[in-house]
Amino acid sequence: MVDDAERDALDAYSRVVSGVAARLLPSVASLTITGERRGRTGVVGTGSAVVFTNDGFLLTNAHVVGRATRGTASFSDGREAGFTVIGRDRLSDLAVIRADGATPEPAELGSADTLAVGQLVVAVGSPLGLSGSVTAGVVSGLGRSMPAQSGRAVRIIEDVIQTDAALNPGNSGGALADSTARVVGINTAVAGVGLGLAVPINDTTQRIVSALLREGRVRRAFLGVATSPAPVPPELAGRIGRSRGVRIVHVESASPAEAAGLRVGDLIVTVGGEPVDDAQSLQRRMFADAIGEPLAIITYRNGAMVDVIARPVELTDG
Structure with a gap:
């Protein structure tokens, strides 16, 4: 039997979801x-x-x-x-x-940087051709990675939002919103039962959208690593004043990263003199102005700091 407190909580939840949907x-x-x-x-x-x-x-x-x-x-x-x-x-x-014609009032874009695991999110889209469908759930994980096809090569999309809001084919391209109806992600994939993924709206995304509006494409620098958020060991955290970094989980063959000596397992500490504590910190450096330029990278490997110089190349769609 549902008591008054539980009923009030359910009513509040329903009001939030219906408000976002409206x-x-x-x-x-x-x-x-x-x-x-x-x-x-x-x-x-x-x-x-x-x-x-x-x-x-x-x-x-x-x-x-x-x-x-x-x-x-x-x-x-x-x-x-x-x-x-x-x-x-x-x-x-x-x-x-x-x-080509008039469109309704635009949605407000928010920032995925404010999200927390367990936070309520609402997905709006057209799954299975059923337009105007709404589902709700929570943020199940942040900082995930997922593969993306670029020509014949498979690359990694970093910093993806994981949610248990029900997503189905046709939801792709729809909105993932927070409780204030601000769009914090673009639903992109159904990874399994109870597992949906969305591209985050953040500073990097805004830069990508601006490039698409301006040039119709995004010129990127290619380093050749895939990373995952990772805690910084206590002995290092005290030295750099941070508790999080990104660990290299894949180094692509014949890439600038491999040529520079980066290895799987390295914990990236700084790139270009700037601290790196999430995937976006690295992504922000991988645009056109980094192509062909020397890039200083400091990693933590086997208890020691390792300095390398990488020279990113232009990422080609092939």
């Missing part, structure tokens, strides 16, 4: 992607997208639009508009599209 549902579109398949033009995919500007730009997943250039966006108020793909970035799984 605010975000108009701003989330159901996408139909048009392209060629076996020599014929037609529907090649579906997904979701989030209006984020007043002049018709929407944010979605790169894998939702694929190599297509056009499609149709449908909104909860019944309006439809054709759209054009402005730019896509497979390495973050983000894409920007622009509607």
Whole structure:
């Protein structure tokens, strides 16, 4: 039997979820992607997208639009508009599209940097073609990594949000929002039962979106490591004044990282003289201005500090 305190808690939870849904549902579109398949033009995919500007730009997943250039966006108020793909970035799984007609009021973008494990989040999208669907759950994990396809190579998307909010095919490109209806992530993958992933909205994401709006692509520096958040050993924490770092979990063959002598298991302490305590700290350095430039990296290995100089190359889509 539900007591008064439990009933009040459930009512408060319902009010939060319904409030987020009321605010975000108009701003989330159901996408139909048009392209060629076996020599014929037609529907090649579906997904979701989030209006984020007043002049018709929407944010979605790169894998939702694929190599297509056009499609149709449908909104909860019944309006439809054709759209054009402005730019896509497979390495973050983000894409920007622009509607050809009027769009509803944009959603407010928040910051995933404020999220905490256990925090309530709400997913809004069009799973299985069912537009305007809402599910709720919690942040199950932060700082996760997931593979992304870039040409024939597999890269790693860092700093992904893990949630148990129910996600299904078609949710991709939809909004993951906090309790105030601010979009803190773009739903990107269903990794298993009770396990969904979202690309975070943060400073790095904003830089990627700006590049897509400006140039239609993102020029990146490539180092060739995959990392995971890790605690700093006590003996090191006292020296550097931090309790967190990132540990190298993969070094790509024939990469600048391998050439510089970086190894799996190294704990990255600083990059370019700046502290590194999460995946985003490293990602922020891997844009066009780092290509071909010497990059000083300090790692902690077998109880000692190790200095290396890497020279990132331009990441190519192949």
